[in-house]
Amino acid sequence: MYLLLFSVILVLLLAFALNRNIKNLRLESQKQEQGGKRLRFSSLPIHYIYCFILWSVIFSATILCSSFEAPIKYLLSTTFLIGNFFLIRLFYKKKFSAKNHIEGSLKLILSLTAGIGILITIIITASILFEALKFFEFVKLSDFLFGTTWNPQMAITEEQSVGSSAFGVVPVFLGTILITLIAMLIAVPLGIMGAIHLCLYAKPKVRDYIKPILEILAGVPTVVYGYFAVITVAPLFKNIFALINIDVASESALAAGFVMGIMIIPFVLSLTDDALNSVPQALKDGALALGSTKSEMIKKVVLPAAMPSVVGAVILAVSRAIGETMIVVMAAGLVAKLSFNPLESVTTATAQIVTLLVGDQEFNSPKTLAAFALALTLFIFTFIFNIVALVVIKKYKQKYG
Amino acid sequence: MAKNIINLVEKSLKKRHRKEARFRIFGVLSVALALTFLILLFGMIISKGYGAFLRTEIALEIDLSEASLLENSEISFKKIDKNNLPELLDQISYRGLIKQALREKFSDAKTLAEINSLYQTTSKIAALELKNSIANHPELIGTKNIFWISASSRFDIYFKHNQVTSLNEKQLNWANQLIENKELRTVANWKFFEFADSREPEIAGIGAGFVGSFLVMFIFLSCAFPVGVMCAFYLEEFAPKNRLTDIIEISINNLAAIPSIIYGLLGLTVYLQFFCMPRSSALVGGMTLFMLVLPVIIIATRNTIRAIPSSIRDAAMALGASKMQVVLHHLLPLSVPGIMTGTILAVSRALGETAPLLMIGMVAFIADIPQKFTDSTTVLPVQIYLWSDSPEVGFSEKTAAAILVLLAVLILFNLVAVILRKKFEKKW
Numbered sequence: 001m002y003l004l005l006f007s008v009i010l011v012l013l014l015a016f017a018l019n020r021n022i023k024n025l026r027l028e029s030q031k032q033e034q035g036g037k038r039l040r041f042s043s044l045p046i047h048y049i050y051c052f053i054l055w056s057v058i059f060s061a062t063i064l065c066s067s068f069e070a071p072i073k074y075l076l077s078t079t080f081l082i083g084n085f086f087l088i089r090l091f092y093k094k095k096f097s098a099k100n101h102i103e104g105s106l107k108l109i110l111s112l113t114a115g116i117g118i119l120i121t122i123i124i125t126a127s128i129l130f131e132a133l134k135f136f137e138f139v140k141l142s143d144f145l146f147g148t149t150w151n152p153q154m155a156i157t158e159e160q161s162v163g164s165s166a167f168g169v170v171p172v173f174l175g176t177i178l179i180t181l182i183a184m185l186i187a188v189p190l191g192i193m194g195a196i197h198l199c200l201y202a203k204p205k206v207r208d209y210i211k212p213i214l215e216i217l218a219g220v221p222t223v224v225y226g227y228f229a230v231i232t233v234a235p236l237f238k239n240i241f242a243l244i245n246i247d248v249a250s251e252s253a254l255a256a257g258f259v260m261g262i263m264i265i266p267f268v269l270s271l272t273d274d275a276l277n278s279v280p281q282a283l284k285d286g287a288l289a290l291g292s293t294k295s296e297m298i299k300k301v302v303l304p305a306a307m308p309s310v311v312g313a314v315i316l317a318v319s320r321a322i323g324e325t326m327i328v329v330m331a332a333g334l335v336a337k338l339s340f341n342p343l344e345s346v347t348t349a350t351a352q353i354v355t356l357l358v359g360d361q362e363f364n365s366p367k368t369l370a371a372f373a374l375a376l377t378l379f380i381f382t383f384i385f386n387i388v389a390l391v392v393i394k395k396y397k398q399k400y401g
Numbered sequence: 402m403a404k405n406i407i408n409l410v411e412k413s414l415k416k417r418h419r420k421e422a423r424f425r426i427f428g429v430l431s432v433a434l435a436l437t438f439l440i441l442l443f444g445m446i447i448s449k450g451y452g453a454f455l456r457t458e459i460a461l462e463i464d465l466s467e468a469s470l471l472e473n474s475e476i477s478f479k480k481i482d483k484n485n486l487p488e489l490l491d492q493i494s495y496r497g498l499i500k501q502a503l504r505e506k507f508s509d510a511k512t513l514a515e516i517n518s519l520y521q522t523t524s525k526i527a528a529l530e531l532k533n534s535i536a537n538h539p540e541l542i543g544t545k546n547i548f549w550i551s552a553s554s555r556f557d558i559y560f561k562h563n564q565v566t567s568l569n570e571k572q573l574n575w576a577n578q579l580i581e582n583k584e585l586r587t588v589a590n591w592k593f594f595e596f597a598d599s600r601e602p603e604i605a606g607i608g609a610g611f612v613g614s615f616l617v618m619f620i621f622l623s624c625a626f627p628v629g630v631m632c633a634f635y636l637e638e639f640a641p642k643n644r645l646t647d648i649i650e651i652s653i654n655n656l657a658a659i660p661s662i663i664y665g666l667l668g669l670t671v672y673l674q675f676f677c678m679p680r681s682s683a684l685v686g687g688m689t690l691f692m693l694v695l696p697v698i699i700i701a702t703r704n705t706i707r708a709i710p711s712s713i714r715d716a717a718m719a720l721g722a723s724k725m726q727v728v729l730h731h732l733l734p735l736s737v738p739g740i741m742t743g744t745i746l747a748v749s750r751a752l753g754e755t756a757p758l759l760m761i762g763m764v765a766f767i768a769d770i771p772q773k774f775t776d777s778t779t780v781l782p783v784q785i786y787l788w789s790d791s792p793e794v795g796f797s798e799k800t801a802a803a804i805l806v807l808l809a810v811l812i813l814f815n816l817v818a819v820i821l822r823k824k825f826e827k828k829w
Binding site: 099107109114117118121123128190191194196197202214215216219223224225227232266293295320322324326329330350353358371372375386387390 | 417418420421424425427428429430431432434435436439441442445446449627628631632634635636639648649651652653654655656658659660661662663664667669670671692695699723724725726749750752753754755756759760762782785786789797800801804808811812815819
């Protein structure tokens with residue numbers, strides 16, 4: 001810590017000295033060559049300072065991270081920094097272009113940061129794949145994909161666990177699909193109709209007020225929606241269905257899907273709104289001029305024109321619903337059932353991942369590794385959905401104007 | 402012929418107008434429904450949560466006379482004088498004093514069970530409060546005074562919401578008696594913001610979650626902001642148009658859309674298993690959210706840079722600026738408002754994120770406010786999740802109140818972003 005402070009102060013002092021030094025050198029050379037032809041410099045003094053600071057930082061960082069003893073570290077950093085000082089001065093005298101040098105290094109750093117995006121993707125895929133492959137050593141891939149019972153149990157011994165627990169992913173994904181479907185049934189019509197209303201019917205003033213308010217709905221954390229589902233929506237459905245003598249599980253798929261739908265409305269709405277806005281005014285005016293009513297204009301001209309983007313938005317919404325975690329963890333059940341009844345309690349892939357991994361993990365038991373297999377499936381699905389959405393939007397989007 | 406068509410059109414016109422009206426109503430209805438959900442959500446949370454910002458106190462007459470003090474202290478003193486006062490204050494059993502006062506006040510508690518339920522009317526930290534108020538006013542010693550003592554969570558809820566939850570009959574009687582005599586009052590509950598999580602709902606607070614959220618935010622912002630902005634500038638201004646750039650772009654767009662729980666798994670395997678970082682620390686949480694925030698910042702920054710017209714680049718280049726100078730002197734300052742807005746929105750998204758943090762073990766019970774980045778930490782959304790799971794009635798109120806605080810922070814962030822955008826955004 002003190003070493004860091006020491007280096008920073010030393011670098012600043014030396015940089016200041018270098019600045020003075022170079023400026024003096026410049027003044028001197030100007031005096032000497034006065035009357036002659038104009039002097040040309042490749043870089044400003046400040047570029048040399050930047051160079052100095054850049055290399056000093058690199059030196060100091062390596063020294064700080066090295067495993068020398070403290071006094072040697074101090075000695076090394078002092079000698080290196082002072083050496084650096086004279087090196088830069090030498091460069092200045094040799095008319096070395098510091099500007100190009102510093103810009104080149106900066107560009108290198110920028111390109112390195114761009115690599116981080118790829119790096120993260122690779123790490124994600126690799127780490128999940130690695131653990132998932134370990135899981136498939138315990139359980140056959142076909143058993144995983146087509147098995148119809150999901151019952152990962154805590155095992156006392158390894159053999160016992162493989163014997164008594166089952167890792168068939170079908171009921172889990174059935175639950176995921178059911179909840180996603182319910183969410184889409186809420187979000188897609190409401191989102192698209194809302195966007196149509198706000199974009200084409202509502203007065204600009206109303207729109208200016210309502211849009212930010214709906215954006216609040218998009219900014220609410222999912223854990224809040226989960227709480228909302230548990231405390232308000234689930235009992236509400238239970239009471240409503242009790243009126244007609246139907247028993248609803250308190251952790252029904254309906255409640256979770258309904259709340260997830262509410263969460264996704266603003267997402268669909270804003271994407272659809274963008275799509276509708278990009279339809280050129282000339283098309284709308286043309287339809288109206290031919291005598292269609294406004295709703296006919298929307299149904300027959302605007303919506304078909306905006307359809308690719310709308311479809312893309314819906315696909316993105318589906319991928320979001322599949323990956324949504326907190327609502328289902330809190331409001332949906334944990335027991336996997338092979339059922340497509342919205343009034344029963346079902347479970348989803350994300351909820352299973354959370355239940356399998358929260359708490360103590362043993363990284364060689366199939367129970368923990370099953371979560372990674374689920375995550376891999378989830379990752380692949382959402383990846384495909386995202387790519388399809390992007391392709392649909394890009395490919396079928398007509399360019400107007 | 403023409404007349405025929407006109408007739409036909411007129412006939413169908415009514416139907417078409419009806420369709421139009423129906424369509425319109427659907428539109429209004431869907432917007433209204435979305436707004437209703439919003440109001441329902443906020444109404445539920447506010448009506449449930451406001452109570453946690455208040456707490457109930459009971460007026461108790463506590464006998465601080467010499468005799469009773471000596472009786473309730475652990476080491477026996479002969480008498481009280483100035484010299485042994487601090488020592489005595491440490492040795493007094495404040496709990497005992499409160500118990501004694503309660504027994505005197507409600508003399509109808511006779512059996513052991515009744516007396517036990519009588520003791521449950523005051524909070525566990527009542528003793529600490531009493532100690533502090535006596536230490537602040539040592540002149541009260543030797544007199545009999547009325548002190549306002551924190552009530553227990555059950556009493557608190559009964560008084561605030563008139564909800565009979567887990568009070569037994571005797572306790573209900575006492576509560577009513579206290580209300581009649583106006584010996585209960587509510588005061589602002591600042592403890593809610595100061596204290597960390599606790600097993601007792603009346604002293605559980607969001608202090609640890611708040612500090613934890615801040616620490617986590619510090620980590621992911623100080624990593625993601627520079628990296629994201631630099632990456633965006635590289636991709637927009639310097640990157641050659643080739644395969645590699647395309648792959649980078651696809652992977653970043655995809656990262657922005659994959660489920661957040663996947664990042665949690667990454668944090669679990671890479672940070673916890675591979676690098677052996679401390680479990681559930683702010684460091685790991687921040688590094689996990691860093692990956693979540695990074696693509697969002699990159700995309701927002703790129704959109705801002707793209708909106709800057711190329712005439713600015715051309716003009717600067719024409720005057721002899723190098724590519725880097727164009728970026729540093731012109732594009733960067735011009736895109737600052739856009740970058741700020743995008744970053745604030747990304748931060749507010751990451752602050753509400755729960756699932757990836759559950760994966761890296763942030764579900765532990767944190768009773769102390771974290772001091773370092775490597776301490777075990779909790780964040781606000783995780784605290785909300787933990788409390789919402791708790792069966793105790795007092796925590797339901799706390800959950801809603803914590804949600805209110807979280808929402809207030811997030812809405813504030815969004816508001817700042819909107820204002821920034823309105824004020825500084827340039828239409829080119």
